[in-house]
Amino acid sequence: MSLEKFFNPKSVCIIGASREKNKIGHIILKNFVDGFNGKIYPVNPKAKKILGLKCYKSVSEIKNKVDLGVVCVPAKIVPFVLEECGKKKIKNVIIITAGFKEVGNFKLENAVKEIIKKYKIRTLGPNCIGVYDPHTGVDTIFNPKSRLGRPEMGSIGFVSQSGATMSIILDWMSLKNYKISKAISYGNATDVDESDLIEYLSKDKKTKVICLYVEGLKDGKKFLRVAKKVKKPIIALKGGKTKGGASSAKTHTGSIAGKSEIFSGAFKQANIIEAQDLEEVFDLARILSEQPLPKGKKVQIITDGGGFGVLTSDWIEKKGLEIAKLSDKNIRKLRKIIPPHATTKGVIDLTGDVTSDMYELSVKLAVEDKNVDMIALILLFQPPGIKEDVVDKILKIKSKKPIVIISTGGKFTEKLKRKLEENGMPCFTSPMRGVEALKALYKYSKL
């Protein structure tokens, strides 16, 4: 009874497929038509064809094997279609439909529970947004792509109790060019819960890092047991940590969300990295999915802007890391091509007279220098001596040491940053965020 078919089905039926463009059952069908390579069976008793595909009056009318069912019919007929799915031996079903225990309809929720038990159907939902998997084209997000962008294929897995939070974050990720392996919102968790999903992602080869947004846990002991075994970084953001927040969470997902210390303690026990904020989740996810772990805590700063070097030095020390010092031998090598007023003791400040070659050599030397564990590369692209090729030069350097880029600027900078990010070099706008990412890498390397 695996979860695999939620993400990688050979065939899918959309139960409640619709002809009307703004309906959930149309948008989801269109998502599959646009991006999914397997067989698609729209189920709608009143339509003959939707989006060029033959419609089926019911699930039972489909002759071939169906791996995944997506249910978006009104709540009261969900039990009926689930029975049909059971008889058809569909082993994985996503119930998008809302209107169950989250609005007090426990009777309907229990009816669903019994049917999926009887037929051993692994179920996501009800009351969920479901799955987005850019690798296979499974996409049950019911906001159209014009409003909500979809991130590209990558290695960040995302599990969210809140459907809106998940979809909005996906939208943001697509803008920022963060790449993901799978995203799952699990709604009422009538069957599959956060622990099942974390366990699944821990074995998924495409996922390097697991992110979690959670308000309450369905089964705390199970969660701890599962999380402790995971060998990948898990980054968790907990909603409802304060009295006010917990009270909001109660009306939101019905979770008893309080007892923040207990959560934080459990996270620590299970080696879960707790983020304080949405932006931190992604800073950590990016760095942990893209960069190797450091051997120690010495950070070489390379900059062409003195002020940014000073601010970065401050954060390195505040966060308990150390400022690295390039060996004398390597400083001598560097001195041959940098201006006499450039500083090299501690921070390497190439100054506004910087060229692409100076950046390239500095990074190469830091990568091979035994005094350096990590590199904070402050790439300020405004000085005239830097050519756009600096990006290619940096990307060509093979490094087993983590490198973060700190780079602030306007359009020109954004263009070059995008190229770096697309090739696995995480870029940060502020010294604080860049150093926090390095700190997280160092911390995780010690677990």
Next chain:
Amino acid sequence: MSLEKFFNPKSVCIIGASREKNKIGHIILKNFVDGFNGKIYPVNPKAKKILGLKCYKSVSEIKNKVDLGVVCVPAKIVPFVLEECGKKKIKNVIIITAGFKEVGNFKLENAVKEIIKKYKIRTLGPNCIGVYDPHTGVDTIFNPKSRLGRPEMGSIGFVSQSGATMSIILDWMSLKNYKISKAISYGNATDVDESDLIEYLSKDKKTKVICLYVEGLKDGKKFLRVAKKVKKPIIALKGGKTKGGASSAKTHTGSIAGKSEIFSGAFKQANIIEAQDLEEVFDLARILSEQPLPKGKKVQIITDGGGFGVLTSDWIEKKGLEIAKLSDKNIRKLRKIIPPHATTKGVIDLTGDVTSDMYELSVKLAVEDKNVDMIALILLFQPPGIKEDVVDKILKIKSKKPIVIISTGGKFTEKLKRKLEENGMPCFTSPMRGVEALKALYKYSKL
């Protein structure tokens, strides 16, 4: 001996104007040609015309009155051209040229000092980037506009010890659409220093908020005396707060930057808001320049995404603010148009079924409700019921209470956020940053 002519001269001469496109003396001249309405006199003994303007062999050759001189000739001839400026009775001079005390050339620095004393010339620099004033077109930033964007006219004033830091931040501001009144980097501060500039900005009608990046202070007592008198918010970011950072600062601006506690203490004494990071400087600058001060600490959260409501509630409590509760009367009014499953106790969660009208009414009621001091408006634009007109509806509401927008998403969201920002509604991507901005407003209202 006012600083006014640095920002609002009727005439300017560029001493060292150049025909060569990549030279500082050309870029600065071009900045003035492109954006300045007064008279422009290029000075270059070897050229007849540059950029269509008649060239002067020397300052003394100019017949008319000159308000501002911009010097970008080689260091060794700076004293000579300063003498000429003095005789010509130019009262304000910006010396861009580097190569003085910052590289150990104290003799040349002293020569400059004596001449400007003798002629009572108010001087910015040497070794500085100088001034950018979008209101008047004064722009001595010597990075071309293709690499370094210029922010539009607004009310944030920026003073930076570090020239590169200032110019890079301006580039970033232009991308993010932050608007400024004036930006000044003052380099070696041979004459005009940070305190003079703060005092000037405190009296400048176009400036509502003063931002400061500083590594060391030239005269601590003067700084305290000046800052204490300022009736506008001052936001300061101090570089070189740790041992490592201070050591970087020493090689950067030659500042004795340490003694972080002394700085923080002084900032507190002078009612200066200390930011921890570059991004925080701008979050605070935006909110303090654009929004009114609150009467109390009760924040009404309005959202269409439950998870974001929970996270925002958490931050409100963590930051020592309070979650507001709309009066029963207003809740009844709201209930008439919102879905039955929307929550209104504490957080107003309009759910994914939100419409533009629901947002409009919620904000209107919160603005007039006596239980509400501030509004955290979480505008998630992804649900299909929201039309683009929601932005106009929100912008039309007259509010004497501060409103921050928290909004996360992709391209569609960015477009609508830009319109809000352009009309003075600060938008934040994460709950944490939005609430931190409200906290800063509240804190400043208590000073």
